[in-house]
Ligand SMILES: [Zn+2]
């Protein structure tokens with residue numbers, strides 16, 4: 001499946017959104033930052049590095065490998081994006097939506113990976129309550145929940 005089939009052709013709204021999100025974070029919205037964040041905002045699923053690179057090239061804003069890695073690291077550092085590990089050992093990236101009531105970012109949502117096409121989706125609305133008791137001396141700093149199954153595109 002070509003990446004263009006998942007990107008809406010009209011992207012100016014997202015472009016403005018990407019720019020203002022970066023400005024709200026108190027940072028400088030360089031073109032490469034805007035391009036990458038816009039791609040992530042525009043797709044409902046998480047994208048691999050390769051998919052982001054080809055989406056940027058298709059939009060006429062080709063980024064070299066090093067720049068793309070640097071921008072992705074920067075977006076993650078600023079909590080505008082997050083990366084998700086998956087069974088195929090390929091990192092996938094997605095924009096990180098913010099909770100309106102709570103200025104902290106919503107890292108703690110669940111993910112869904114399709115067993116048939118491998119696509120990975122952020123389930124922003126699904127916030128598992130990681131309520132468990134750890135043995136003395138252990139402190140939880142990060143918890144992940146990935147559900148696996150069949151995505152809507154893969155229903156027979
Ligand atoms: Zn699927």
Ligand SMILES: [Zn+2]
Nearest residue numbers: 094111122123
């Ligand atoms: Zn996510």
